[in-house]
Amino acid sequence: MFPSGCVTGRDGSKKRLPDHEARVCAFDEQPKKPAKGWIWSRRRELLSSARFMHELGLMSEAVRMALEAASAQGAQRVTGIRLRVGTLSGVVPEALQFAFDLVTARTTAEGARLEMERIPAVWRCFACRGEFQTDDPWPRCPACGQTRAELLQGRELEIASIEVM
Numbered sequence: 252m253f254p255s256g257c258v259t260g261r262d263g264s265k266k267r268l269p270d271h272e273a274r275v276c277a278f279d280e281q282p283k284k285p286a287k288g289w290i291w292s293r294r295r296e297l298l299s300s301a302r303f304m305h306e307l308g309l310m311s312e313a314v315r316m317a318l319e320a321a322s323a324q325g326a327q328r329v330t331g332i333r334l335r336v337g338t339l340s341g342v343v344p345e346a347l348q349f350a351f352d353l354v355t356a357r358t359t360a361e362g363a364r365l366e367m368e369r370i371p372a373v374w375r376c377f378a379c380r381g382e383f384q385t386d387d388p389w390p391r392c393p394a395c396g397q398t399r400a401e402l403l404q405g406r407e408l409e410i411a412s413i414e415v416m
């Protein structure tokens with residue numbers, strides 16, 4: 252469920268990251284406090300302060316890992332970061348992008364591209380063992396109507412690859 256990430260150089264060479272560095276897990280983190288007002292008025296349709304702090308913390312950690320991985324390879328700059336984002340990961344992609352722009356400013360990843368691959372939620376029914384896809388966190392099996400199912404994918408929030416030069 253959690254494939255390792257890798258670093259991709261401009262020449263196409265790939266290097267695996269250690270498993271513990273290759274993913275950012277967000278599953279158990281929920282904002283502790285209710286939102287209090289909006290922080291950037293132009294984003295107010297998307298982001299409350301509590302909501303955004305969640306994505307900011309995650310992105311800050313992801314960029315830190317990317318910069319470390321790039322520097323360990325002797326790369327001058329990080330030019331792109333690709334994330335795998337499950338539809339049930341609990342993050343808002345627009346908030347991730349906004350956080351990315353903030354946390355990469357004045358680093359060697361400034362101006363880098365952020366790509367997000369959306370991973371759909373896939374479930375396996377406990378009763379009939381059928382697999383089905385829905386982003387509903389309380390799914391109902393379309394084949395047998397059971398409401399108990401195991402989530403096979405869809406919670407991912409991990410670094411897939413990093414482009415450096």
Ligand SMILES: [Zn+2]
Pocket residue numbers: 376377378379380381392393394395396397
């Ligand atoms: Zn079923």
